[in-house]
Amino acid sequence: MSKAITGGAHPQAKTVSRAGALAGRKLNLYGLLFASPWILGLLIFYALPLVLSIYYSFTSYSILKPGEWVGLDNYRNLMNDKSFWIGIYNTIYFTVIFVPLSIVIGVGVAVLLNMKIKGMSVYRTIFFLPTLVPHVAIAIIWLWILNPRLGLINLALEWVGIQGPAWLSSVAWSKPALIFMSLWGIGNAIVIYLAGLQDVPQDLYDAAAVDGANASQRIRRITIPMLTPVIFFNLVMGMIHAFQQFTLPYALTGGQGTPGTSMLFYVMYLYNNAFIYLKMGYASAMAWILFIVIMILTCIIFVTSKRWVHYQGK
Known part of the structure; x- marks a missing residue:
């Protein structure tokens, strides 16, 4: 049944x-x-x-002509291209200085914005607002601020008896000025650091206070180690962004990289080859070189992160 x-x-x-x-x-x-x-x-x-x-990248293709197969000629020609190496130098210069400064300043500002004082939401909004401004508008604003004769910064320096530099008109000061302008817009990174700070357990700070640790020791021994996963993320993203620096220098110089070639960044030269000189195959080779370099550096950061990135519970 x-x-x-x-x-x-x-x-x-x-x-x-x-x-x-x-x-x-x-x-x-x-x-x-x-x-x-x-x-x-x-x-x-x-x-x-x-x-x-x-x-x-292995052809002589342009937008107007189909081009022919040239093998590795584009890559060989790049090795003998002076502007190619200038773009690499300017990009590395910007990356090596901007990325560490953005981390140090971003963490420092986030620590201050994490304090419990009246009106903190207003201060947080003020630091985030520059990220909402289009890069072209930022370039116009800073062209006035950094004007050698009428700019606010040089006027402020004159009040304390310092002769301000030519900034964006000077080969020596153009890249530092661009770095300063870029640091003005790191509000996104500051928000991420702030979120990471609020995830740090308060028990750790209380235990450190009981043990007699001062504010500096608590930041060095608790805040920074607990914040390393967020620092790791912003390091990778900041490095990728820095190697692709384009909009600000292009808007400031009209794609010319002036003064001299001090503002000719790698991606700007890539863009000029592709859409001004119509050397699309040449530009494609540049793009793949940039991709390989970024991938190698990213892999190096990931491998070394095991030594300095600390996750909760591990």
Whole structure:
């Protein structure tokens, strides 16, 4: 009797399972249907250009002509291109100075903004506001602020008896001025640091206070180690952003990299080759060199992070 009941239940169970599988396939189909615009956009505007750029980097392709296969000539010519090496130097100069300064200043400002005082939300908003300003507008604002004769900074320096430099008109001061301008817009990183600070357990600070640790010791022994995962993230993102520096120097110089070639950054020269000189194959080779360099540096940071990044519970 039990066998008969069990045997009679099998067809119904199979029917239910088939109906469930059919409903699951319909849901998957609907999901793909709704996601299809994004998938098509990803394939057409990201994946396809990525694959084609590899091919174009071995050709003399321009926007107006299909070009011919030239093998490694584009890469060889880059090694003898003076502007290519100038762009690398300017980009590395900016990255080596800007990224550490952005971390130190970002952490310091975040620590101050984490204090419990009246009106702190207003101060946090003030530090975040520059990130909402378009880069072109930032360039126009700072062109006035850094004006050698009428700029606010040089006027302030004159009040204390210091002759201000020419800033963006000087080969020696143009990159430091750009670094200063970029540091003005690190509000996003400050918000991330602030979120990381609020995730540090208060028990650790209380225990350190009981042991007699002062504020400096608490920051050095508790805050910084607990903040290393956030520092690691901003280090990687800051490095990638710095190597792709483009909008500010382009808006400041109109793509010329003046004064001299002090503001000719790597991505600016890549853009000029692609869309002004119409050397798309040459620019594709530059893009892949930049990609390889960024990937190598990112891998190095990830490997070394095991020594200095500390996660809670580990």
